[in-house]
Ligand SMILES: Nc1ncnc2c1ncn2[C@@H]1O[C@H](COP(=O)(O)OP(=O)(O)OP(=O)(O)O)[C@@H](O)[C@H]1O
């Protein structure tokens with residue numbers, strides 16, 4: 001079992017058509033055919049959208065993505081049009097709204113990895129490959145790879161795991177030309193972002209992008225970019241291959257959910273419980289710290 005513990009009702013705004021309630025973002029279309037993306041404070045873990053929001057999380061994700069889109073603008077066109085809150089929308093949408101191009105999304109999660117961990121490590125341990133790409137012997141959890149690799153995945157529905165796929169599979173699904181472009185763009189953007197993060201004492205271990213085609217058939221980067229939800233950021237000063245790395249994300253949430261304190265059994269067919277205030281506060285602080293360290297500007 002998985003999904004939303006409590007699925008939120010979409011907000012009705014005159015002039016906007018509700019399209020989709022994602023795990024974190026709500027999507028609407030405005031009268032001009034633009035997409036209005038509203039990042040909520042929802043947080044997901046273990047394939048569940050938890051019942052407890054993390055205050056400011058949606059604003060952190062929105063502002064951090066906007067900052068990154070600007071850093072990357074000379075490498076890849078992005079989907080952002082404005083951050084104006086549509087007329088008649090709740091005041092709470094301020095800071096969490098991105099008005100963007102309504103892209104025809106490519107159904108591939110474009111992952112770049114510079115370090116080995118997570119599902120990459122699982123495949124490596126079994127086959128010495130990641131997404132079918134051969135890697136050298138002797139790598140451990142947290143090892144830097146000889147060079148960054150493109151490790152695409154197929155996008156799953158809420159409650160399902162994304163599945164790693166080979167480059168050939170991407171080419172079958174999208175066509176050879178788009179697949180080549182996705183790989184090239186993903187690695188170019190990863191390389192730039194890794195260098196920027198490194199200057200700020202943060203390792204960008206891996207990250208996921210989503211691309212889509214605009215009305216002119218141009219490949220554009222969309223969704224959120226380089227946030228703690230879409231990326232693994234590790235503090236560089238405590239990086240030590242051979243063990244799981246501390247990271248700027250949901251670690252407090254995962255640790256608490258799997259601890260006896262939560263009383264929750266991940267393997268049982270029951271939704272996770274609400275988070276205690278302390279876990280909420282620690283998690284909020286982690287997201288804010290990631291924003292502040294990466295952008296070099298204070299949150300408020
Ligand atoms: N410019 C865009 N045009 C069209 N769709 C977009 C654009 N940018 C992002 N999207 C889509 O908006 C949705 C954002 O929702 P959200 O990330 O909250 O949920 P999700 O993708 O269902 O879950 P998760 O990201 O956790 O797997 C995604 O389906 C994404 O593909």
Ligand SMILES: [Mg+2]
Pocket residue numbers: 022223
């Ligand atoms: Mg998403």
